[in-house]
Amino acid sequence: MKELKNDRYLRALLRQEVDMTPVWMMRQAGRYLPEYKATRAVAGDFMSLCRNAELACEVTLQPLRRYPLDAAILFSDILTVPDAMGLGLYFEHGEGPRFERPIKSMADVQALPIPDPEDELGYVMNAVRTIRRELKGEVPLIGFSGSPWTLATYMVEGGSSKAFTKIKQMMYAEPMTLHLLLDKLADSVISYLNAQIKAGAQSVMVFDTWGGVLTPRDYRDFSLQYMHKIVDGLIREHEGRRVPVTLFTKNGGQWLEQIAATGCDALGLDWTTDIADAKRRVGDKVALQGNMDPSMLYAAPERIREEVATILAGFGQGNGHVFNLGHGIHQDVDPEHAGVFVNAVHELSAQYHGR
Amino acid sequence: MKELKNDRYLRALLRQEVDMTPVWMMRQAGRYLPEYKATRAVAGDFMSLCRNAELACEVTLQPLRRYPLDAAILFSDILTVPDAMGLGLYFEHGEGPRFERPIKSMADVQALPIPDPEDELGYVMNAVRTIRRELKGEVPLIGFSGSPWTLATYMVEGGSSKAFTKIKQMMYAEPMTLHLLLDKLADSVISYLNAQIKAGAQSVMVFDTWGGVLTPRDYRDFSLQYMHKIVDGLIREHEGRRVPVTLFTKNGGQWLEQIAATGCDALGLDWTTDIADAKRRVGDKVALQGNMDPSMLYAAPERIREEVATILAGFGQGNGHVFNLGHGIHQDVDPEHAGVFVNAVHELSAQYHGR
Numbered sequence: 061m062k063e064l065k066n067d068r069y070l071r072a073l074l075r076q077e078v079d080m081t082p083v084w085m086m087r088q089a090g091r092y093l094p095e096y097k098a099t100r101a102v103a104g105d106f107m108s109l110c111r112n113a114e115l116a117c118e119v120t121l122q123p124l125r126r127y128p129l130d131a132a133i134l135f136s137d138i139l140t141v142p143d144a145m146g147l148g149l150y151f152e153h154g155e156g157p158r159f160e161r162p163i164k165s166m167a168d169v170q171a172l173p174i175p176d177p178e179d180e181l182g183y184v185m186n187a188v189r190t191i192r193r194e195l196k197g198e199v200p201l202i203g204f205s206g207s208p209w210t211l212a213t214y215m216v217e218g219g220s221s222k223a224f225t226k227i228k229q230m231m232y233a234e235p236m237t238l239h240l241l242l243d244k245l246a247d248s249v250i251s252y253l254n255a256q257i258k259a260g261a262q263s264v265m266v267f268d269t270w271g272g273v274l275t276p277r278d279y280r281d282f283s284l285q286y287m288h289k290i291v292d293g294l295i296r297e298h299e300g301r302r303v304p305v306t307l308f309t310k311n312g313g314q315w316l317e318q319i320a321a322t323g324c325d326a327l328g329l330d331w332t333t334d335i336a337d338a339k340r341r342v343g344d345k346v347a348l349q350g351n352m353d354p355s356m357l358y359a360a361p362e363r364i365r366e367e368v369a370t371i372l373a374g375f376g377q378g379n380g381h382v383f384n385l386g387h388g389i390h391q392d393v394d395p396e397h398a399g400v401f402v403n404a405v406h407e408l409s410a411q412y413h414g415r
Numbered sequence: 416m417k418e419l420k421n422d423r424y425l426r427a428l429l430r431q432e433v434d435m436t437p438v439w440m441m442r443q444a445g446r447y448l449p450e451y452k453a454t455r456a457v458a459g460d461f462m463s464l465c466r467n468a469e470l471a472c473e474v475t476l477q478p479l480r481r482y483p484l485d486a487a488i489l490f491s492d493i494l495t496v497p498d499a500m501g502l503g504l505y506f507e508h509g510e511g512p513r514f515e516r517p518i519k520s521m522a523d524v525q526a527l528p529i530p531d532p533e534d535e536l537g538y539v540m541n542a543v544r545t546i547r548r549e550l551k552g553e554v555p556l557i558g559f560s561g562s563p564w565t566l567a568t569y570m571v572e573g574g575s576s577k578a579f580t581k582i583k584q585m586m587y588a589e590p591m592t593l594h595l596l597l598d599k600l601a602d603s604v605i606s607y608l609n610a611q612i613k614a615g616a617q618s619v620m621v622f623d624t625w626g627g628v629l630t631p632r633d634y635r636d637f638s639l640q641y642m643h644k645i646v647d648g649l650i651r652e653h654e655g656r657r658v659p660v661t662l663f664t665k666n667g668g669q670w671l672e673q674i675a676a677t678g679c680d681a682l683g684l685d686w687t688t689d690i691a692d693a694k695r696r697v698g699d700k701v702a703l704q705g706n707m708d709p710s711m712l713y714a715a716p717e718r719i720r721e722e723v724a725t726i727l728a729g730f731g732q733g734n735g736h737v738f739n740l741g742h743g744i745h746q747d748v749d750p751e752h753a754g755v756f757v758n759a760v761h762e763l764s765a766q767y768h769g770r
Contacts (some may be wrong), residue, residue, distance in 0.1 A: 232714030359587030
């Protein structure tokens with residue numbers, strides 16, 4: 061295996077020494093970049109962009125050409141997995157994702173296949189291989205998946221939701237149906253992420269966007285348990301290197317200790333958690349990724365730098381911090397502000413590293 | 416002053432002895448009740464219902480006729496205050512609340528009046544007086560307001576929001592404009608809640624629905640600081656009784672200590688916080704209100720009772736618990752399930768009280 065030219069991101073996830081704090085941005089390949097919009101226009105719709113390995117590679121690399129980011133992340137969508145399970149993903153204009161055949165019953169769950177990642181999801185693996193090749197060892201490539209609970213919300217609700225009425229009805233009225241669905245999803249995600257690792261992903265992240273709508277007990281039973289199963293089932297060493305796994309539950313700040321106890325390498329933090337508190341609570345077990353409010357990129361450059369400085373000081377001396385936004389970058393952000401952010405992390409973090 | 420026939424709710428808020436845990440439901444007067452829909456149809460639109468003291472009283476009392484609730488809550492809306500400040504509240508069909516004249520600049524903020532609660536908001540005070548009279552001392556009446564931050568989100572965004580783009584732009588780019596707005600809102604809320612108390616509200620609650628979208632520092636500076644000002648400015652004794660004040664920040668579970676330090680009497684908890692943890696953290700300072708997931712009312716009666724038992728056991732022995740949902744009751748809940756919930760609280764809580 062060729063050595064990585066910049067392995068700062070992987071080293072930080074393993075709480076090893078780095079020269080400055082690595083940084084990337086959730087949804088760094090996206091609509092805030094005019095070059096993304098141009099490529100998306102060539103591809104047609106969103107899923108066509110995901111299914112075209114060359115174009116998915118192109119948009120993955122675009123932010124790296126603009127900013128000195130320390131990692132690339134596969135351009136794809138968390139809903140590729142339920143789509144591959146046969147639910148029929150489509151996007152309604154201005155309405156977000158929808159499924160043609162949402163899950164309604166135990167029979168629906170029993171009929172669900174575990175998708176073959178090199179068959180139904182082969183287009184994702186082709187994108188991973190293409191991106192990994194085109195990265196030429198500059199920075200590591202992050203693979204990802206949605207968490208079983210988060211994927212299940214879309215599969216049961218039939219799309220996005222605010223109140224999560226249908227899945228909570230299922231959770232309270234037919235818990236065994238939901239448990240079987242989550243277990244199948246965990247198996248699907250394990251197979252999907254392991255295939256991404258074999259195809260070239262050097263680190264993986266599980267996005268639990270909707271775990272934060274649960275009670276502490278339901279979070280443990282219906283979300284965390286299945287992420288734990290995923291952590292246990294993942295390839296953790298590949299190409300002679302540890303493959304770090306990061307778990308991110310949005311609005312999960314009250315449960316960091318439990319998430320860290322799964323054996324993952326890092327926790328993603330949203331901006332509602334103080335990173336100094338998080339480090340005190342779990343910094344001896346895991347690395348921390350985060351956690352600037354993405355809305356801060358609306359502010360003036362000096363204010364952005366000030367916030368970066370505050371978060372760096374909150375984490376303080378020592379290893380184990382990957383800087384990021386607390387959630388995806390907003391589509392109406394000025395690309396120059398994203399550059400201010402990335403540069404500020406590198407420039408202002410050097411003082412916290414080295415002898 | 417006539418004595419209350421049932422003062423369990425007020426006693427629990429002051430952490431005094433009670434015979435069983437008092438219970439009420441956020442949005443207990445609402446669309447899940449057919450009799451509410453009938454009265455609403457008579458009134459016409461939502462604001463006409465709020466403006467009609469007799470009909471507002473009628474819908475306030477409806478849930479008390481069905482269930483042995485321990486408190487009534489004024490039927491109104493948090494957006495009455497910005498409306499009285501001249502922003503022009505209206506409801507777009509299926510779109511939620513909108514303002515005709517949202518706040519865009521320092522000049523807009525400077526021009527805002529502090530509304531006279533007996534003039535522009537006189538219809539609310541008429542409703543309070545009518546309800547208090549018609550309650551005939553059965554149970555106490557709760558008055559309420561939105562928090563300054565939560566009201567400001569609607570005033571700056573022009574309505575409901577998902578990303579809070581405009582108000583966060585203002586917060587980061589023009590913090591002094593936002594601080595002046597929040598300060599005027601705090602003054603307006605103080606005057607509004609004190610008028611409700613004089614008109615007959617025996618307890619007041621401040622709803623900070625959107626404080627949870629902030630960073631810990633921004634929460635303290637832009638939301639909590641102004642709720643603290645409100646707590647300091649409220650009438651705390653009236654008619655020879657303490658008037659308890661409850662603060663509720665949705666998704667504020669990480670900040671309970673700071674909220675309790677404002678000097679409020681009680682904290683509202685959403686369902687993402689474990690009530691046993693909350694009691695350990697702040698139970699020596701404040702009462703706790705909450706915190707069953709409103710979606711639990713979709714479950715079968717036995718499952719609802721089981722959840723009530725779990726939450727009661729979490730709080731355990733001792734005073735200072737007001738049972739409630741962690742947020743408003745959903746409109747598609749079966750009214751019989753709400754009855755199961757209320758009865759379960761009374762029946763299952765007696766063991767935790769008394770000698």
